[in-house]
Amino acid sequence: MAKTFLSGLFGRKKPEEARTDEPAPAEAEAPPPATAPEKRGIFARLRDGLSKSSKKLSEGVASIFARRRLDDETLEELEDLLVSADLGVAAAARTTAALARDRFDKEVSEQEVKEALADVIAASLAPFEKPLVVDRARRPHVTLVAGVNGAGKTTTIGKLAAKFRAEGLSVMLAAGDTFRAAAIEQLQIWGERTGAPVVARAVGADAAGLAFDALKRAQAEGTDVLIIDTAGRLQNRRELMDELAKVVRVLRKLDPDAPHDSLLVLDATVGQNALNQVEVFREVAGVTGLVMTKLDGTAKGGVLVALADKFALPVHFIGVGEGVDDLQPFSARAFARALVGLDQDDETKGEAA
């Protein structure tokens, strides 16, 4: 019912904008991750992941602005929508406040408000859109990968290894998860897939010792990049965090600057707990950058906005599937536009609305 009302109000809409109003079930456009190895453009893939997930959000935006102008009540509803995207109460309030600053009480179209919302979010994320730079002078450039259980660390390492290999770098992987069942085997399979040797020890071995060995070997062999997998750990488990700190300490015995990158992997489904995660992992493992996985699902990952505000850490990559190619550089603009349900190519035609 809202839909007819809406198309009446936004009758000027171009066909591609109208897509957000289609009642088509989101499932229909989900590419099965296993069968999506063919190369597509960055934006297409990102959008595939994000636009599905933001369908609800954009429908919500549409239904609000079918009804009224940008007044307090409308802003409150917009804030709700951002909360639903996991921005958290505070970041959602800041975002809508920024939107209100110059548009309060104006009649706004759906497209305008989406654009404006995306702009606000993109602006807050833009400073953190930084690629992961491998220093080729280092042999190896050491990247430590940490995060809570099941976040997608090992898979991300597999994807990173493939990316670096494709850039012509030699890569070595260290199976630092010596705890979880079949964690070593899992990384070994990724090693085989990507042509990266895997340094491993027996289950239950000391992770720091393993990391030390791996770095020593990578130094001896002149490997370009060493990526160290670690066991999943919840940030409130002190003894496990101590273990992670020890990995860092031990690496520094061989290379005082190591790890050169310390990546924290976040699952896009995560809620406000991500704030605790970043805080503690940063303290313990000197996190230098974030990776957000599973953005191909329904989760929006809006907590990144709150994280950017609070910690100012670069976001290097996003994961958009389980396959080896499903890793994208983070783009603040693409992320923001997809979050509010805008197509990437709309940005040039947007002013029509």
Added chain:
Amino acid sequence: MFDSLSERLGSIFERLRGRGALEEKDVAEALREVRVALLEADVALPVAKDFIARVKERAIGQEVLRSVAPGQQVVKIVHDALVETLGGAGQDAALDLAMAPPAPILMVGLQGSGKTTTTAKLALRLEKREKKRVLMASLDVRRPAAQEQLRILGEQAGVKTLPVVAGQTPLDIARRALEAARLSGFDVVLLDTAGRLSIDEQLMAEVADIHALARPIETLLVVDALTGQDAVNTAEKFKARLPVTGVILTRMDGDARGGAALSMRAVTGAPVKFVGVGEKLDALDAFDAKRMAGRILGMGDIVSLVEKAAEDLDLEKARRQAKKLAKGAFDLDDLAEQFRQMRKMGGMGAILGLMPGMGKMKKMVDAAGGFDDREIKRQEAIISSMTKAERRKPAILNARRKIRIAKGSGTSVQEVNKLLKAHRQMADMMKKMGKGGMKGLAGQMMGMGGLGGALGGTPGVGDPGALLKQAGGGEAQGSDEIDFDALEKALSGRGPMPPGLGGPPGRKK
């Protein structure tokens, strides 16, 4: 982030205090804070809204209590409604296995939510507690080494797994598992599946097919307790494709407030049956709606503090003890009394969780391994194996006496020594505190913190002063004396919480 709802509600309580009934305006104001608390706990927005609307209706008007402050009453109403929504106190943990064996159980969920680990935990639980013969099978042919993972977990748990045959489809494997379970007389067959996105049509169809084939008696949705707003999407979409019979919430050992529990329950209508509380295979607990409610509100369950404390805490004793402590006299009888109170209040963990503003401290204690009530009982046993003279004057304990005590309490001399050391540390501390003017329950809290640290042998937590300081309550020492009469009133449910307990003492604005 706010530590506790009570912190948020503090000022509202102040204003509400002393008024006769809950008026709409007061309730609305309090509930706005509750709403934010729920959202910060990651309760999905539509679920939070629904919930608030229901509570509002209930709070305004008829259900007016005379005996407590209106603010406390709102909290109690919120809390009770939350418990109710979460599924009522203490129920539903049992799996339904009432069918001709083998009973199939299907495990589903998003990638990395903890299905495989939880499969093994459940299998272990069924074998151990319910003496069932369990077969596990991994239908995950996608994630690298997934089948190997379940095989290893099976070995660790001593639970049989279906031998892996390369190249089979998940449906093939399911069929083979059911067949094998039937032929070999297993009671239960647990089917672990690959993680899948709820919008991945191909994989959702696949799991629906598996369900149609296996006709599981339980279909359990495994969800990460760290999940945010997406919980509703996942719940809705899985529910739409599968008749979900139960939810298991993993990673409850983390410090997430776990609002996903409420979202899941509200959307699927299915009970949360278990919670995963660690990576080890015995780290699976029955779901406890009451505990969950307290955690989601993050408010230190004021209600049960009021209820419980009124029943359990012998105030006269506490008062006498506080006086004694302030003088610096602290013998093993006092220590035994501390133990007794700790146990009565439901253990140290419970007490810390109950104290408004102590959430952070509890977190730290938990992080350090937590308090173990059985441990407390052992300590009590040691003390009760001593003579009166020994309890008064532990200095007279020589090796011979210690051996006797160890024997009498079924412990070791080492443990006796550990206890004595803990006591010495505490007595020292009490002396110092006595000079500083620290009294009352806060003093006891400090003592307990120190005790826990000493017993747990965890460095860092052993220093109660540091502990309290880190917990944001450092200023409690010396300056912020606790008003014992106010406390007494509050604990017996006759008055509002005294200022020192309304929130973390150091954070009063």
